[in-house]
Amino acid sequence: MKKLVVACSNSVELAKKIAKQINAEYLKLDADHFPDGESHIRFRKDIANKEIIFVQSMFPAPNDAMIEVIFATNTAYELGARNLTLVAPYLAYMRQDKRFYSGECQSNRIMARLLTCVDRIITVDPHLHRIDSLSKIFKIKAVKLSANFAIAEYIYRNFDNEIILGPDAESYQWAETIAKHIDVKALVLKKHRYTSRSVRIKLKTTEKLKGKNIVIVDDIISTGGTMIQAVRQAKKYRPKGIYCICVHGLYLENAYKKIKKAGARRIISTNTIENMTSKIDVSKLISKNLK
Ligand code: R5P
Helix, strand or coil, X not given: CCEEEEECCCCHHHHHHHHHHCCCEEEECEEEECCCCCEEEECCCCCXXXXXXXXXXXXXXXXXXXXXXXXXXXXXXXXXXXXXXXEECCCXXXXXXXXXXXXXXXXXXXXXXXXXXXXXXXXXXXXXXXXXXXXXXXXXXXXXXXXXXXXHHHHHHHCCCEEEEECCHHHHHHHHHHHHHCCCCEEXXXXXXXXXXXXXXXXXXXXXXXXXXXXXXXXXXXXXXXHHHHHHHHHCCCCCEEEEEEEEECCCCCHHHHHHXXXXXXXXXXXXXXXXXXXXXXXXXXXXXXX
């Protein structure tokens, strides 16, 4: 069966790269809105009997992005396409992984239930904190890839005399793996989160940070609160430079500017979400898995 890569609205460039790397046909999904805001999608190609790989990051506009994918995958199935894969480089709703307050919705489980018209889902560094595996929420095959090595390679090529900093306990999975890969030290800090916008981080170490390049790594930069606090703490140790790297750069509420203002020399992300900081390419990582 011939493979077809379908680019959904949020991942056009990444989908093009993937199609080229796996030598598949490429199609941009027609996606727009009716005047009342309802989503409308259309395939401008015969897709019957095709094996389809949809590429859609769930940011920006996660709700629209999700509906677009649900409509596209269900329609593809109705039109006779088979072996459907969804590549969702950034998977939204993963942070709401428990009922933090009574009566709340545990979104990760419900989101997983809504994405069942595909045979498998592939994602990059999903936010797995309170659950350790995607199989706990997905009934379909769910593959978790990690951008760790791509990030480590980037750091190796672009920095010297560096130390890796993880801003909170959960970030050890990135900080320690990356540091080990390039044979440098990692420090993992403790964070206390008060609200979705307010966190406190403390850095107390005997490690000599003066004159070093501190590279702070995390999975997501959302409002930037975590990175801002980590940068401020790192600054006290008078390093040579402070850099922030994340897998998924959302940069909400002026986060990019605020982190720079706090003292970060540069902010870098992968292209799971396409934006001006996407310097680390994950297309090869994904393509390798699709082959
Ligand atoms: C939290 O556990 C995550 O790993 C990130 O640290 C967090 O999502 C970042 O959010 P924000 O940029 O809003 O602090």
